[in-house]
Amino acid sequence: VKSVFLSVLLSVSTQVVMNRWRQSVVEIQSRKREVNECEQAQAALSKVTACFQQMATSLGTNADGSCLREELEETRTLAHRICTGLHRRLLALLIELEQGQEDKEQVERLWVNFLSSLEHFQQDLRKVRILREFFPLTQRKDRQALVNTGFAGGTSEVAARAAMVQTPWLSAEETLCPVLKSHVEEIDVLLEEMLQRVNVPLWSVEPTQEAWVEGCSNQDDDDESLEETMEVEVVSQKNTSGCCHHQNCKVGCLLCLLS
Amino acid sequence: MTIRNARDHGQRYRPRMACLKKVETVVLEMQDPKSGVKSQTQRLVITTIPHAITGEDIVAWLANRFKIDALEARAMGTMMVAFGYIYPLQDHKRLILKPDTSLYRFQTPYFWPAQQWPVEDTDYAIYLAKRNIRKKGMLELYEQEQYNNLYKWLNHKWDFIVMQAKEQYRAGKERKKPDRVVFDCQERAYWVVHRPPPGTVSAMDYGHERMVDPNVVEKKTSEYYRRIIMFTQQCIMRPRVKSSVSIGALVKCSTTYKEHDPFLHPCLPSNPWLTDDITYWNLNMPNVEIPTKMRVERWTFSFGELLSDPRGRADFRLFLKKEFSGENLAFWEGCEDLKWGAAETMKEKAQQIYKTFLARGAPRWINIDGKTMEITVKGLAHPHRYVLDAAQTHIYMLMKKDSYGRYLKSPVFKETQRRAIAPEAHRFSDAQLEQNGKRRRPSLSPIILRQQEEEQKAKLAASGPVDITQLCRFTAPVPHLAVYTGICEAQSTASPGLMTLPNSAACPSPISVAIDSTPASERRFDGNGGPSSSHFPSIAEASVSEEENQPPVPKSRMALSLSKLLRRGCNAPSVFASLSPKCGVTSGGGKVQPLGVEPLAQPQSRRIANFFQIKVDIPPECRIYPIDSEDEEDDGPDTARGVKEIICPWETVTKQDGAG
Numbered sequence: 001v002k003s004v005f006l007s008v009l010l011s012v013s014t015q016v017v018m019n020r021w022r023q024s025v026v027e028i029q030s031r032k033r034e035v036n037e038c039e040q041a042q043a044a045l046s047k048v049t050a051c052f053q054q055m056a057t058s059l060g061t062n063a064d065g066s067c068l069r070e071e072l073e074e075t076r077t078l079a080h081r082i083c084t085g086l087h088r089r090l091l092a093l094l095i096e097l098e099q100g101q102e103d104k105e106q107v108e109r110l111w112v113n114f115l116s117s118l119e120h121f122q123q124d125l126r127k128v129r130i131l132r133e134f135f136p137l138t139q140r141k142d143r144q145a146l147v148n149t150g151f152a153g154g155t156s157e158v159a160a161r162a163a164m165v166q167t168p169w170l171s172a173e174e175t176l177c178p179v180l181k182s183h184v185e186e187i188d189v190l191l192e193e194m195l196q197r198v199n200v201p202l203w204s205v206e207p208t209q210e211a212w213v214e215g216c217s218n219q220d221d222d223d224e225s226l227e228e229t230m231e232v233e234v235v236s237q238k239n240t241s242g243c244c245h246h247q248n249c250k251v252g253c254l255l256c257l258l259s
Numbered sequence: 260m261t262i263r264n265a266r267d268h269g270q271r272y273r274p275r276m277a278c279l280k281k282v283e284t285v286v287l288e289m290q291d292p293k294s295g296v297k298s299q300t301q302r303l304v305i306t307t308i309p310h311a312i313t314g315e316d317i318v319a320w321l322a323n324r325f326k327i328d329a330l331e332a333r334a335m336g337t338m339m340v341a342f343g344y345i346y347p348l349q350d351h352k353r354l355i356l357k358p359d360t361s362l363y364r365f366q367t368p369y370f371w372p373a374q375q376w377p378v379e380d381t382d383y384a385i386y387l388a389k390r391n392i393r394k395k396g397m398l399e400l401y402e403q404e405q406y407n408n409l410y411k412w413l414n415h416k417w418d419f420i421v422m423q424a425k426e427q428y429r430a431g432k433e434r435k436k437p438d439r440v441v442f443d444c445q446e447r448a449y450w451v452v453h454r455p456p457p458g459t460v461s462a463m464d465y466g467h468e469r470m471v472d473p474n475v476v477e478k479k480t481s482e483y484y485r486r487i488i489m490f491t492q493q494c495i496m497r498p499r500v501k502s503s504v505s506i507g508a509l510v511k512c513s514t515t516y517k518e519h520d521p522f523l524h525p526c527l528p529s530n531p532w533l534t535d536d537i538t539y540w541n542l543n544m545p546n547v548e549i550p551t552k553m554r555v556e557r558w559t560f561s562f563g564e565l566l567s568d569p570r571g572r573a574d575f576r577l578f579l580k581k582e583f584s585g586e587n588l589a590f591w592e593g594c595e596d597l598k599w600g601a602a603e604t605m606k607e608k609a610q611q612i613y614k615t616f617l618a619r620g621a622p623r624w625i626n627i628d629g630k631t632m633e634i635t636v637k638g639l640a641h642p643h644r645y646v647l648d649a650a651q652t653h654i655y656m657l658m659k660k661d662s663y664g665r666y667l668k669s670p671v672f673k674e675t676q677r678r679a680i681a682p683e684a685h686r687f688s689d690a691q692l693e694q695n696g697k698r699r700r701p702s703l704s705p706i707i708l709r710q711q712e713e714e715q716k717a718k719l720a721a722s723g724p725v726d727i728t729q730l731c732r733f734t735a736p737v738p739h740l741a742v743y744t745g746i747c748e749a750q751s752t753a754s755p756g757l758m759t760l761p762n763s764a765a766c767p768s769p770i771s772v773a774i775d776s777t778p779a780s781e782r783r784f785d786g787n788g789g790p791s792s793s794h795f796p797s798i799a800e801a802s803v804s805e806e807e808n809q810p811p812v813p814k815s816r817m818a819l820s821l822s823k824l825l826r827r828g829c830n831a832p833s834v835f836a837s838l839s840p841k842c843g844v845t846s847g848g849g850k851v852q853p854l855g856v857e858p859l860a861q862p863q864s865r866r867i868a869n870f871f872q873i874k875v876d877i878p879p880e881c882r883i884y885p886i887d888s889e890d891e892e893d894d895g896p897d898t899a900r901g902v903k904e905i906i907c908p909w910e911t912v913t914k915q916d917g918a919g
Contacts, residue, residue: 043422050426054434057442060368062310109418116419120381131368147290148298148310149367150441157433207417211410214388214421215396 034093035103037168038110041086042117044165048079049121051162055155056124059131063151066137071159072128077177078162079121085169087190090114094198105206112205115194122187129180279342279372286344289320290365296320301348301362306437311348311362318358333358341462343372346448352459354452364441370449372463378453381416384409386450388424400697401456458535458696515560519553527553529685535695536685540702545569546715552681559667562659566591578671579662586623587654587662590616594651598644609642617650627653 052075058068093107136142178186289295290310301311314336321332336356339345340363347353348362356363387406391398398406410417431439455461477483518524531537542551550570558565558574565571572588579585593612597605616625617635627635631649638646666672687695 046419046422046426047430050423050430051433053427054430054442057367057369057445063438112415113419113422116381116416117423120419120423123379123382127369127373130373134368144291144293145287147287147365147368148292149365149445150301150308150310151367151438152309153435153438155434158430161430161433203415205415207414207421209417209421211407211417212391212396214424215391215394 031093031096031103034089035106035110038086038089038093038107041082041089041167042110042113044167045079045082045086045114045117045121047165048075048082048162049117049124051075051158052079052121053124054158056128056131058151058155059128060135060147061149061151062146063149063154064135064137064146065154068155069132069137071155075159075162076125076180076183078165080177080183081169082165082167083118083121083187083190085167086114087194091194091197094200108200109205109207111198111200112202115191115202118187118191122184122191125180125184125187129184132180282339282342282344283371286339286365288324289317299362301364303440306440308437308441311364312345314357314359314361314363317345317356317363329358338462341452341460343370343449343452343461343463346444346451348444351444351448352451352456354455354459354461364444366448367445370445372452378463380409381413381420383450383454384413384416384420385424385427386446388421389428392424392428399456405454457699458693519557525684527551527684528682529687534685534687534692535699536687537702538682538685542680542682546573550675550679552676552679555676555679562655562663565663565666574671574675575662575666578666578669581669581671582662582665584662586616586625587658589623590625591651591654591658594647594654597647602644605644606642609639609646612647613639625650625654626657 052072055068055072055075058064059072090107090111093103094111097104097107135145177183292298296312296316298310298312301308317336318329318332321327321335322329325332325335327335333356336345336358337354340347340356341354343354344366345356345363346366347355347357348364350361383405387398387402387409390402391406413420431442434442451459452461452463455464521530526539528538528542529536531539541547543554546569554568554570558568558571565575576585576588579588590612593608593616597608597612600608613621613636615621615623617627617632618624627650631653635647635650
């Protein structure tokens with residue numbers, strides 16, 4: 001009886017230990033998954049804000065229009081959704097990770113990156129707000145004020161790129177996106193709150209990227225530099241001396257066509 | 260640091276930027292397709308891009324719109340380019356408007372210079388990273404330097420920066436090729452304006468930032484009205500002169516200075532701001548050995564010019580040294596030091612100045628009139644920064660009316676004039692100018708400059724010119740008669756036995772009255788605070804006669820002191836006599852009025868009443884205390900206690916009550 005009792009006890013205790021161990025493994029795994037989700041979300045946020053900026057540079061130019069502004073709004077909404085989700089999850093992770101664990105560095109780095117992106121995005125939002133006020137498109141004659149900068153096409157491709165972004169919670173959670181003005185203020189509040197609640201000194205974060213590394217990747221070899229593009233222009237300019245409407249340009253026209 | 264720009268503090272408004280709003284309206288007019296500048300298409304190999312404008316068209320449009328001549332229109336156009344509202348398509352690093360067929364384009368409003376927020380380093384870092392990606396590491400030298408700097412300083416954000424750069428790069432590639440080219444041009448132009456490469460002059464290179472946004476219309480609160488009221492009241496209180504007088508002054512100033520103004524007249528050898536060659540600055544360093552001719556000429560314009568130029572002041576000091584009247588300048592410099600120096604040492608400085616220059620019997624006594632002296636001493640009871648203003652002004656006018664004129668005719672000045680150099684003008688070619696631009700380096704750090712200044716001052720103090728006006732107990736005679744300048748420098752003692760100056764840094768500065776209780780002193784003592792003229796001539800004679808004799812057997816204190824003096828290795832008495840102390844630089848010395856009020860009587864009763872006098876034109880009222888080592892010996896080896904110092908009247912009031 002004793003031996004049976006002992007064996008039962010042993011098996012129960014090992015089971016308990018095993019359960020605990022399994023639980024912690026599961027915990028670790030789920031946290032790892034959460035961290036990875038946050039990383040992906042950060043990458044997505046970068047993409048969306050970059051596209052937002054690219055589109056914002058067309059504001060006030062001849063390429064501006066209601067289409068552009070709608071696209072800007074959609075992108076902004078998207079960014080807002082990513083931000084709120086990421087903010088919530090990062091905060092939870094950081095609070096959880098108060099005790100020194102292996103993921104701590106990574107989460108702190110994520111935190112700093114998120115703060116920087118938020119600030120950067122807020123800057124763009126401010127500029128967009130000012131530009132929209134400066135160039136209202138409510139009346140027809142307002143289009144005359146738009147600056148002719150040389151832009152020809154629109155930025156729909158850029159907007160599409162932004163729209164393609166995926167984050168786990170995008171479809172799941174529906175948060176109401178504030179108006180542009182209050183969005184800016186909301187980010188202010190968010191930033192302050194974050195800096196107060198989390199005690200991560202910003203300068204303690206070490207980046208994973210070394211200096212100059214990004215220039216070494218050999219993607220897009222066919223990309224010619226801006227200087228080359230513009231250099232060639234000088235030569236051809238001399239040949240054509242302006243546009244084809246020049247009177248003595250018969251020969252010039254040919255050259256234009258060839259060059 | 261919070262990520263937000265820590266230096267903001269509401270001080271983000273740039274000076275001289277009120278014009279930005281106005282430029283924006285002009286730009287909007289200019290780009291109007293109907294009434295604006297004529298636009299063309301730019302032809303590139305790959306594509307064509309519209310909306311290019313030529314420099315000459317811009318100039319013509321501006322001249323027509325504002326009814327100005329071509330030169331001014333060109334200047335205005337250059338300003339717009341320098342601000343970044345229009346950017347050049349060729350030669351993009353030079354932000355000027357060329358009035359020919361060079362092409363320009365309007366900058367997109369997103370990249371317009373804005374007043375509300377400064378350009379962030381983070382954005383520049385992202386731009387450089389993007390450029391690095393595109394050019395695969397082949398950045399220009401200055402860009403590489405900036406990149407490395409930013410990598411260090413923004414290190415904690417670097418992952419974000421690279422990620423954002425990559426994403427922006429890819430987002431840009433989504434656009435059609437011509438638009439991509441346009442955007443890249445715009446971005447590059449933006450950063451040329453806000454982070455100019457060496458040799459580029461950008462209008463956004465402004466100075467300090469302001470607290471107030473100059474474009475915002477101020478709300479009319481009571482605070483605002485209070486300020487306006489104060490401002491207008493001060494305007495009313497300002498002294499006025501007739502317009503003919505003020506215009507005359509302006510004309511005179513213009514004619515005097517017109518060749519010295521670098522804006523109106525090319526400076527020799529060349530203006531460093533224009534040619535990036537710093538020879539001009541090197542030749543005009545504050546303490547250069549040989550000044551330039553222009554600089555020396557400026558000294559003749561006014562006394563203020565001479566004094567404010569350190570080299571000029573040094574020359575003047577040399578001249579005064581030769582005339583043995585350097586105490587005026589030293590006093591003036593001491594007052595300046597007091598006015599502009601640190602607050603914590605102000606009291607000590609004021610005391611030192613008093614003891615050295617103003618007190619009766621001070622070693623470098625300056626001659627100011629009685630009323631000023633009264634005011635000054637009264638004020639010194641509660642010293643503040645401007646307590647010596649009246650005296651300083653008096654001395655300044657003294658120097659200006661008297662010494663300055665003599666200086667300009669003196670051999671010192673003539674020698675300096677002769678040796679002054681007039682450099683040849685540089686003639687740089689364009690290539691050389693570019694070279695110079697590349698070789699630009701930051702100037703000496705202000706810390707180093709400050710150290711050099713301190714070294715200069717120390718050198719000056721240590722090996723200063725002879726300036727002793729009166730010999731007294733507080734001046735240790737040194738064989739070569741180089742004594743000291745200024746107030747607080749180290750004592751140069753030739754032999755160890757000499758008494759140290761109370762004014763030297765090593766000395767403690769307690770205002771302690773050393774009690775001297777020799778009966779002889781009382782016997783000899785004058786008895787009151789006022790000067791008595793009867794005493795001195797006899798003493799003078801007595802001293803002279805006693806100098807000639809060897810110390811007699813019935814040793815009077817005076818004789819004793821003299822013998823001590825002589826034994827201490829002083830030069831022959833004739834040297835003393837040959838000194839020409841300038842107690843009063845101006846005519847008719849003896850302007851010192853007795854400080855009737857002050858309770859000098861009591862401390863004086865404790866002083867040694869031996870006076871001897873250098874036998875040249877010292878006004879009888881001057882009181883000089885002899886160097887008397889005997890008391891020191893009598894008191895024992897404790898030199899610190901034995902040092903008798905000039906008592907500042909206010910301190911005696913506080914220390915001994917009921918005096919006088």
